[in-house]
């Protein structure tokens with residue numbers, strides 16, 4: 250039979266354990282995803298009109314809106330979750346990514362969201378669900394995001410989902426892409442040395458939008474099959490930045506446009522050389 254002292258001791262120990270658990274919980278690496286402390290004041294509003302019935306939209310901080318703002322369409326989130334349960338959370342984290350990185354680069358926001366969720370409790374299931382969501386939309390293309398397949402591949406890689414558990418369609422796409430980079434015509438962005446060290450743009454060839462090109466990643470863009478001969482390449486919605494070593498970015502210019510012509514020959518690896526002299530953006534396609 251336990252003594253009163255013993256009972257009191259046990260009760261005290263349980264109380265301590267509970268208090269410790271509660272205080273340790275927020276420090277635990279596997280806590281459910283929550284925005285980093287610098288983004289806790291960001292207001293999230295359910296407003297499908299503002300997102301134009303897309304799922305989310307973020308507004309960068311400004312003097313009148315010092316924390317920035319996220320608009321999130323709950324109707325759209327419910328529709329996504331009805332097919333791929335849990336997937337909608339990824340899109341919310343993606344919007345926080347734009348604010349955390351002060352970027353409009355959709356791939357960068359995707360990668361940030363994937364890394365954040367990979368480190369959070371339940372995040373792996375969200376990543377797997379959103380990969381399936383993008384495979385459902387495999388061929389849907391937007392120049393700023395790429396295709397559904399591009400987004401699925403990007404999220405699977407950045408989220409550290411082991412290739413052994415990738416859906417077969419995703420593995421097939423990765424192989425097709427690797428072959429296209431190895432055998433197709435590719436173009437790499439090169440910036441003249443100087444203060445401008447980051448450029449982002451939408452590339453079109455012969456008035457066909459190819460995609461979003463940035464020197465953030467050392468990855469070439471694959472051009473679709475074009476015949477030999479003369480082609481017209483243009484870059485639109487070009488944004489230029491100076492990025493400091495700690496990642497801080499300073500905008501230099503936005504919404505620039507330039508065009509050039511190039512001749513496609515047997516050379517498959519091309520460079521897109523970009524120059525900017527404070528007024529004029531110039532581009533030229535060269536063989537690598």
Ligand SMILES: [Zn+2]
Nearest residue numbers: 343347355358
């Ligand atoms: Zn985005």
